[in-house]
Amino acid sequence: MIETKTITWFPACLVKDMPENGGACVRYGDSQIALFHFTRRNEWYATQNECPHRRQMALSRGMIGTSGDVPKVACPFHKKTFSLATGECLSGDECSLKTYPVKVENGWVYIGIDDEDE
Template structure:
């Protein structure tokens, strides 16, 4: 777990251009053999990244899900069975599915960067 006092080294990799990501939607980013779902929550001016796999049925689908909020908590709904997960913490908001992994995101010069703990 990352805490403020125990922050590991983050490697930022350029995922795509800002314009590649639909406003208020997601895309899937390939990082080696990993699949990362990247979301541009344009209404809130926020970017999020999570694992692309939905832990419920192990489907690579979260990037195709609808995003939104639940009591101001940003979330994504899996297209398969509408399990929802917090984009901020990765916590499952419906039922008892496992939480999902989240990644930090930043934008610079029109590009979107995803932060990987430890890096390549």
């Protein structure tokens, strides 16, 4: 069966407002999305802002980096790390992050929300 998903792109912020090589939290309705600009790699990522370990709204404030070639974020609370690309926990836990697609157009950063997220 082929599933079709409609992706809604919503404008999150201006590129120039984002910190370099770090994250910021974006409000989308009642939910919070952590947006990351990995300037060194010229990459953008978005994940849920809540760390699933202790359910704290903090991932956007975490340090980012790489493990091998996997881009990752470390939660400020207990330094659990998660892949920015897949959301998988890299610290041996079973929990994982929801990730969102990101695109940049005309100086704006857009985060893609599929209809299941609505």
